[in-house]
Amino acid sequence: MIRFLSILIVAAASLAAADLRVTTGDRLPQELADYLTREASVHWNARHARIAALRNARDLERRQQEFRGWLTQAMGGFPAKTPLNARITGGFTRDGYRVEHLIFESMPGFYVTANVYSPLNAQPPFPAVLGTAGHSATGKAIATYQYAWIGLAKRGFLVLAFDPPGQGERSEYFDKVLGKSIVSIGTRQHDMAGTQCLLTGSTFARYEAWDGIRAFDYLLTRKDVDPKRIGVAGNSGGGTQSAYLSVVEPRLAASVISCYMTGWEQLWTVPGPQDAEQDFPGFLSAGYDFGDFMLAFAPKPVTMLTGIQDFFPIAGARATFAETKKVFSLADAEVHAGFFEYDDPHGWSKPRREATYRWLTKWLQGREDDGAEPQFPTEPEANLNATPTGQLATSLGGETVYSLNLKRAEQQFAGRSALRADAAAVRKTLVRVLDLPARASVPAATEVETSRQTEARVTKLLLETQPGLHVAAVLFEPTATGQHPAVLWLDSRGKGTDTAGIDGLVAKGTTVLAIDLSGWGESAPPAGKSGYSGDWQLAQRAMLIGRPLPGIQTLEALRAYDFLRTRPGVDPSKISITGIRDGGMIALYATALEPRIASATVKEMMASFMTLARAKVHKDRIGSVVPGVLSEFDLPDLALAIAPRDLTLHSLRDALGNPLDRRIVEQEFAPAVARYANAKQHFRIED
Helix, strand or coil, X not given: CEEECCCCCCECCCHHHCCCCCCCCCHHHHHHHHHHHHHHHHHHHHHHHHHHCCCCHHHHHHHHHHHHHHHHHHHCCCCCCCCCCCEEEEEEEECCEEEEEEEEEEECCEEEEEEEEEECCCCCXXXXXXXXXXXXXXXXXXXXXXXXXXHHHCCCCEEEEECCCCCHHHCCCEECCCCEECCCCCHHHHHHHHHHHHHCCCCHHHHHHHHHHHHHHHHHCCCCEEEEEEEEEEECHHHHHHHHHHHHCCCCCEEEEECCCCCHHHHCCCCCXXXXXXXXXXXCCCCCCCHHHHHCCCCCCEEEEEECCCXXXXXXXXXXXXXXXXXXXXXXXXXXXXEEEECCCCCCCHHHHHHHHHHHHHHHCCCCCCXXXXXXXXXXXXXXCCCXXXXXXXXXXXXXXXXXXXXXXXXXXXXXXXXXXXXXXXXXXXXXXXXXXXXXXCCEEEEEEEEECCCEEEEEEEEEEECCEEEEEEEEEECCCXXXXXXXXXXXXXXXXXXXXXXXXXXXXXEEEEEECCCXXXXXXXXXXXXXXXXXXXXXXXXXXXXXXXXXXXXXXXXXXXXXXXXXXXXXXXXXXXXXXXXXXXXXXXXXHCCCCCEEEEECCECCHHHHHHCCCCCCCHHHCCCCHHHCCCHHHHHHHHCCCEEEEECCECCCCCECCHHHHHHHCHHHHHHCCCCHHHXXXXX
16 A cells, blocks of 8 residues: 655656655654564563562562573573682782682683682671672772772671673783773673674673672682672672672572662663663563562562662662562562662762661671761772783683683584574574564555656655554666566665665666665664664664564565565566665575565675674674574575575675675685585675
């Protein structure tokens, strides 16, 4: 069905001279945002109903078990425990406490740099605290966190504070020649490796949580620690780790989560999804929210510390706490649900540190404490280094999240299901992995504007690919009569980027439908919030609701194909797809899924997901990621469902967008070469 919004007949000398924009303002980005929010709202509301339906401690325990299993799997599962090989590398004594420099291996060769703060004014065995560092460049050693570790040690707690991967002494991208990291410390390193982790069905959080679990194991080796009185405390990214450990480490006796807890309804739009370890694919569609981190710890004592001015919305934290109190009451443990707020910005400020002291003193030492933090000096950060050089990269070396995930990727790739699949099986896998609904009727089309040129009629369209979600398209139809071949043109840079290419096709008598899929061109998201790009946050929102962005885009491409088939003057047996950059991936998906598509041409696409997994660094790849894809297939495997139709690869790229040598492309596409062995004329690799 075609609706005529307004028709303007104008003249243009060539496509390159034409304005191919269909809408004005931010209509389409807002439609896309609203669509994702509607989908998320369905899951929020369903969760509210499930939480309200909890009636007793048994119901709560069942939900805890389900969430613990789900989160462990979403993280990527945990490896077998191996020797910690812990070693003390130095230390010093200060007023009321001693610091030991510690290195242990949470996995073989995956070194964790840490400090142990032991009290001198109390008798062992001590209650202990895992000190999880937030996103500071110096990890455990920043002065704000030192205050917390020292303040606890002076109160009789032994504290094990450790660097997360990508921070402090564990920079994952430290360049020995430059003497610095080539990727910014903290969240940027997490996002760099975290994007690659998604390919293997894991997340960066897997490695942070496992470090915390093994840190607990280390504490159990110390005779000066009471194994029944071990808690966890952290702020910001450390609060994130505290929340996760509250779920996956059942041996913990108390928990403090500072400047992290909120609710997804409040966080969703502003500031939006944050860094890699804080976003789990399918988290919302599985029926979970921030509150489940609190509920999982019941009936043990857990508190959330919040800031009224924090970018983690205070309204979400308040709502989550109200829910937490009600649910804890089912286990007669309402007193074990804590909440503290202070009118200041994000950070482990003195008021929140003092709230930390009060909570842990009450529940791990069995006494009341006013929490007052006196003045005391902190150490120069270098004094807390456990390595001789201040970086693992220049001392012990060892594994990184990148290297460990690459080993996982290579293993999955070698055993991927596509190796044992036929064309039908590949299609079924694509439908499942991309979360594709069935296509029904031809999408509704609204004609916005029409212009005539010497060789073509140009029509600007809005296609409704899903209810309430439109994509902008421009249809170029040769003026000559008769049935014409057609090309669906997918360019992730925007449909108007390569008008010369479109011109060339139209000049040959080909109908072209150029479309901006969700997230591209006219549907591109606005700038992101709180330091994250719009592309990053768009992709994460889609994954949170279990709808990876490439799946949404593939459905849109197939719906556009359905529209093109019904167009008068188009020969439905001669419809092909040309995909450029990430459009190449969508072209491969669509062609593999729709056997009536005549051929596919792919230009400047990243060669494979293994290209990304193997890259030390990459750029702007989050929008192309499909979680867990490498255990199923890689892009070259899609030839199984495309052959013997024509498939042309032109100037494929690495994970930074640089052209690859033809020999490398041939190696990457070895499955396609094999599949086309008896139809070589239909498969081409071009520079």
